Amino acid sequence: MLFKLFFTLGAFFLIQGCTSLQTLQSETWTKAESNNFTLYSKQGEVVNRFVLERLEMFSQLINNSNLHYGFNRFPTDIYMMNQEEGKLFGISRNISGYFDNRLNKNIIYLRYDREIEKMLSTIFHEYVHNVHAEMQLSLPRWLEEGTAEYLSGVEISDNTLTLGAVQHNRWNWLRDHRWLPASKIINPDFFSDFDGDNISMFYAQSWFLVFYLNNRPLPDGIDYSIQLKSYLNHLKNGKGNVLAFEEAFGLKISQVNNTLVSYREHGKFNKKIINTKNILETIHIKSSVLSPGETNIILAEFSVSRKETSNALFFFEKATNLLIQKDTALVGKAKAYIFDNQLDKAKVLLNFVEDSRQSKKSEFYLTKALYNQALAKQEKSKSRKINLVERALVNLDKAWKLDKGNSSIYYYYGLIEITYGIEIEKAARMIEEAIYYNPANIQLKLMLVKVKILTGDEQTDKYTRNLLADLNSEYHLYAVDLLIKLTNFTSDYHDYIDRQQYKSWAVSSNGTYGYAYGKSNQNEADEAAVLICMVYSKEGGCQVIDRGKESSDVFNEWFKLQVLNIDNDNLRS
Template structure:
């Protein structure tokens, strides 16, 4: 995630002021929901370009161009400080995150989203992470993930409406003109983790980050523009997914040492012949439907709270989210949705009695609400996810709420996710619904962020005749997990399947 988060622009809060020329708005397209404080024309242009970009990239990848199962939520903020308020990450311009409740990213809206603006490139960069995570069958090393996002974020349309990518990035060109590059061997070693700290804002830390992104962009540009190297890349990724070490996988696939590849990149940069690629675009601007509406303070406060809740929080940040829920309640009344949001935060801080009281009160007002039932099931599941013997009455209540949410919306991914967890916690034989939810979860939660928890889905499937799907999930955990306990468990289960 090159950039980090940057959410909502509010009336007055944490230094986020409302711009005189823009009203807080919500803009919806088929696959995106934007919430922010920007000019309507700017938000319209952003979502239109994201829809065009999405269709063009999926078409190029040969993927089915269907709608997002859960629309991507986009929040805007007026600078890195606003992003830090919402996400806890400092010094970033935007960040994409795959959450149990769906994809979300926050970005810096300063200057607007028109072509040539930084915020536009950030949006395209972050959405590329989502496309890789959700619509490919492979997991990719960090340097390629970031380099491809940088490469594709140069996307533009020519006069005929075709997609053009590969334009030189001037910031990267400047970095690459420097003598001291990031050792490519170290870039290879960071398969999942970044080989630097995002919190190091010293001059050297900023230089290192800038050089890493510049070299990642150059490597992808070289591979995409040089005959035969896409095949080498495919072999490299396959070897990584087959659990070869990063260095061995690279040397076997590319037929050279990292230093030799770095020398090729230096020569490629020196030639300065960055070829652009042009692709036919399957979607036209006129075909994209947008719905725009202005928002009041109460809705903005609620979105602010929910944005904070989407990211990993601290007690202090959760406290701030509750303050925004309180402000929203003053404007909108203590609605069931606000009560459920407070319940979710109480559960994250392990105050389960309070969480159950809040969500139960909300359900009394709207007992069939999909969202409320999902939250109720989640709270009960989390309460019993301990080393102690679970309360089976509460586990059954959790399943009842989650099935109700799934009946209201069969594509409620989070309800499927939490439903499977109740069987893992209780060590119960999986029901037909649990099996179906596990299959659903493995298909939807493809991001590397879920490589550990997907082992739970595999456990459900092992004894149900779906061993191949379970095997692939366990192999991914061994290859990509940063958790040695998960890797050990996956190896143990795999060996027992032979």
């Protein structure tokens, strides 16, 4: 009886969830396209136009700001939903917006709020992150968030844009709460250890510090942009966060908080007012009501970006019932199945599209390439594996002819070439081409390091050092950790294979390894490698995978797969 009750409740909540998705896709969605953005929402043309006009004006402001070095535009889709709708996609109620740079486009999530100005502040904040990414800026977190807060505090009317407005919620927080030491702002130990109040104070102090640095009086010939560039150059040259800050801005870390308190009480707050009439004349917005099929497609694509496979399949299935979007939906559904490793189901859908009389799109051939690549991973026969890989490359060629600016195509081309040893000299060029079309994507740059390692590129060390020097943001700490891990692993590998004595390499089930060389006999080398491996492995179970005086092809292949598979899950179109 108890089991029956649990089963009934589970079925009830499942039905409730599907009903919510059902409601979401059955409502009227609109698409609004401006010069630089595509906005999807249920709020109608008036709200969409209001949001996009102000976002385009804000974009013009950013383009003329101190940080503008020039950058290429990358497709940016904005999904505007209310809190409950966002929850359907696994988005916390505490998140009012986020920016996500993917292989083939940027995605901005914006939580709808009836207080339009509050909502605009969120999207402005996220857009600053977008611009910093496209400009390939890696800023310390205080500067990244402080700049986003400072610029997003802009006030926009029909005729003017005013920069330098006070963020009242941040101002009140500074007035009512205990400040963090400035050293914790400029050089935080572990940002993830901050509790809710400290996070709010971090944002408030970061905003006010950037506000102050932009507004304080400076000697003739010196302005904030000059100091900012000096600060970033100091960081790139290896100076610590605190020393770089003190030298660039001429302000001791011990004096920061007292200086800010004094400025809050007695300082002059400057505002920059820009007439927006000429800007408005350059903004072009086109709006349309989405058909039911189009609605399901865009919701499915958002689900894929969130790695919500069940949601994606639900929406793609709805779209397949509508003739106009059927092939697009089937291809999207097949792609979701491939990422979920349900290859038999993907095959059926791709075959159906193959047999249809509709003209094939680039996404169809890209998905066929992913399907053949996934089959190749599972194939035991070497000849059959190569045949599948060659099919995948043919599919990518067809996709490329239809969409030459899609970084996903170049990425997968390079990945397949380096993984299976087919024209490996082209692999680096393909990844570089992907970076050209999507310069903000850190994962692509990490992949280029991997390709350079595996092709023996003499510039690998230089490229890696430069990339490490560019990654100053706390958001990029994972990339720094990965680069260090790759560098150490590669160094150990070359140290091992260059040895001609008795040597041995052991690995555990959790990926840790140990190696030894220069022993008097092979058994001694094996025992030493296993012992070293077990020291680092908490699970034990270390086994020798290479031994003797020369490394085997099997071991070299293992090394290649280890390099390629390190944190490769985040790259998805």
